[in-house]
Amino acid sequence: LERDPWSKEIHRPFVHACCALWRVSGKTVDSDFIRLLLLVSRVSSRKVGRAVPVDVFVERFVSFFRSKDLEPLLLFFFETILSQLGNDLSPKTFESLYGALRSALERYESHKIPSQCLNSLGKIFYRIHEFDDCETAFKQLLEHSGPNENSYYYLAACCEIKKDFSSALRYYKRAQRFDDCEDTRTGIRRVSAALKDPAAALPVH
Numbered sequence: 001l002e003r004d005p006w007s008k009e010i011h012r013p014f015v016h017a018c019c020a021l022w023r024v025s026g027k028t029v030d031s032d033f034i035r036l037l038l039l040v041s042r043v044s045s046r047k048v049g050r051a052v053p054v055d056v057f058v059e060r061f062v063s064f065f066r067s068k069d070l071e072p073l074l075l076f077f078f079e080t081i082l083s084q085l086g087n088d089l090s091p092k093t094f095e096s097l098y099g100a101l102r103s104a105l106e107r108y109e110s111h112k113i114p115s116q117c118l119n120s121l122g123k124i125f126y127r128i129h130e131f132d133d134c135e136t137a138f139k140q141l142l143e144h145s146g147p148n149e150n151s152y153y154y155l156a157a158c159c160e161i162k163k164d165f166s167s168a169l170r171y172y173k174r175a176q177r178f179d180d181c182e183d184t185r186t187g188i189r190r191v192s193a194a195l196k197d198p199a200a201a202l203p204v205h
Helices: 012-024 031-042 054-067 073-088 091-109 115-127 131-145 149-161 165-178 182-196
Strands: none
Touching: 012 031, 012 073, 031 054, 031 073, 054 073, 054 091, 073 091, 073 115, 091 115, 091 131, 115 131, 115 149, 131 149, 149 165, 149 182, 165 182
């Protein structure tokens, strides 16, 4: 689910889709769940009296996430906003979020979960610059769901950031077999150049 957290208005399709999936998974759509969904639109509202600090939103997410026994669907629902806000948090709130995500990663290692949820967890780790955990998540996804473009792409990006260019090139080429997109082709060009001259390595986004 993609949701623009910077919108000033509640994105009704986002709320409706989350509620529908929550019900289908056998869970009750209660007031706490609805409040958390509606809070997304207020995280960066510029309207006086509406704005909610990012730390407040993330702490509420973490509390709800833990109260629901680290339910993986919540990562799928809130992937976009957590990825964008993660690096704007106070150290205390960041540690709270990171601790919950790490607990989830350890839990999911021994529990089969929907592939899109594990994919969301890996992408959140990538965006908050926790690359070792990102690698672990996408290796789990490969183990649980088999070869896939997203896992190979993010593993390649993590290896490139760590300057393991040989592994990065191998993963980018595997990703390219699934989707010959511009991002993958650009990654291949970057790491191929870096293997010839490591000092010329370009930053990864």
